[in-house]
Amino acid sequence: MNKPVYLDYAATTPVDPSVAEEMTKYLTLDGVFGNPASRSHMYGWQAEAAVEQARRQVAQLIGADPREIVWTSGATESDNLAIKGAVGGWERPHIITSLIEHKAVLDTCKWLEQRGVEVTWLQPQGDGRILPDQVENALQGNTVLVSLMLVNNELGCVTDVAAIGALLRDRGVLFHVDAAQAAGKLPLNVAELSVDLMSLSGHKVYGPKGVGALYVRRSPDVRIEAQIHGGGHERGMRSGTLPTHQIVGMGKAFALAGDLLEEEMGSLEQLRADFLAQLADLDGVTLNGSAQHRVPGIVNLSFDRVEAESLMLGLRELAVSSGSACASATMEPSFVLRGIGLNDEQAHRALRFSFGRFTSSDDVKFASKHIIDVVSRLRAVR
Structure with a gap:
């Protein structure tokens, strides 16, 4: 059949053949298999160099500084880290999202709502988009975060994130954007979009499953609380041994996406x-x-x-x-x-x-x- x-x-998406070929160089004894956190020998140095190269490749696709890229296990973890991490430490935070976000955002916001966080659920337009006026009208004095996807994963519609980002930046409210369906499909520049946090996925861009990234804006620093502890990796935001081969694959995939x-x-x-x-x-x-x-x-x-x-x-x-x-x-x-x-x-x-x-x-x-x-x-x- x-x-x-x-x-x-x-x-x-299927892994691009050139991405799969690159990943095989980071698995076995005759390749670069070391722990990127092992800084006392060549195996670790080589792995760390590969991870940093991939960080630069992911950053380049979205117009970010490589230091603003935090590795995760995928966009679901990135969404959780961004949203939970942003509201942590606030006494009575308010967040805004929509009714048609990815489940990783919806379920995270519902979980927070059950724990006393106030959530405003925006009703999308008939074409699937959220308008800037809707966000502006929902803002409150205690609004900490707005979380909206750039490209809806079921409809493919694009929300005007740049206009929403501009009004939020003027008001000092953090803006998280799930861009898992946008990376490699639209030109992206986090500065032009006025985004503070952006979730990315490897397997939506012809890279491997099980790896993703969260863009966290610097200058001024956006502070988020870690959700996984144990070693202080990724500037203290996400602990855990980095999967070098998957990260290399995501980096290669994002570089290829930019070229094509x-x-x-x-x-x-x-x-x-x-x-x-x-x-x-x-x-x-x-x-x-x-x-x-x-x-x-x-x-x-x-x-x-x-x-x-x-x-x-x-x-x-x-x-x-x-x-x-x-x-x-x-x-x-x-x-x-x-x-x-x-x-x-x-x-x-x-x-x-x-x-x-x-x-x-x-x-x-x-x-x-x-x-x-x-x-x-x-x-x-x-």
Whole structure:
């Protein structure tokens, strides 16, 4: 049986072959396998040099100083560290977020709310975006942090983070942005965005799973409380032996993403246009999320008179998703789609298609034809 065409790049990306090749140099005795914290011999020095090189590569993609990059196990840990770390030490803090953030943000904020932290939950616009005025109107005298994602992982819509960051900077409120779905898909510059904390993931950018980073602004220093203790690694913000091979992989992946950014944005835009054009003859198809303010690689569609679960079962030759991978264990309709105003029935009819570096025009052509055939067949038997 042939493998299905992979159209779930928003869930995870395959490791780029050049990244995998680089990672193998940091595992065995004949490579650089040492502990980066071992500073009394060459093995440790070489590992530390590799880690610092990767730190520079990640920093370069987002316009940061390498000293502002803190290694984590992934964007989920980065979100936890940023949010919990920012409110620690405040007596009665208030934070602002939205109803359609990644579960790593939602569950962290709910956990804090149960422990006395006041949380304002913003309702997104119908296109999935949060507007600067919404944030401004929610600010209070005790607001410590605002946490919003740059690119929504289910809809692909882009929030105007720069405008929100500017108004928060003027008021001295910390701004955390989950950019896991934005890195390598959009030009990023933390200074231009006025961001204080930014979460990043390796496996969303053709790097390995199990590694991520948190940007923590310096000048002036943003102070966050560590959530993992035991050695004071990463400037005291995140203890633990660093996985050199994974970090090297993330660094290489981010460097590659920077080199290919303009080219890939153009190719993904073309794939998206072709995909939607080829589905144009199929009636009852609705685009969820902003048609204008979005990244090209994510397309969320609802299909009238067809449930997504039945459609996915029929689309055996495609690997797609009915929502975020973080919520795929439940059959509940997508909280993101409900958050932008879809009812349960409408949300149950939606699928997310996401393209990436290794998606070809033939893949898109095959996928659109397969979708039309399966949807038409399912509608005929209703």
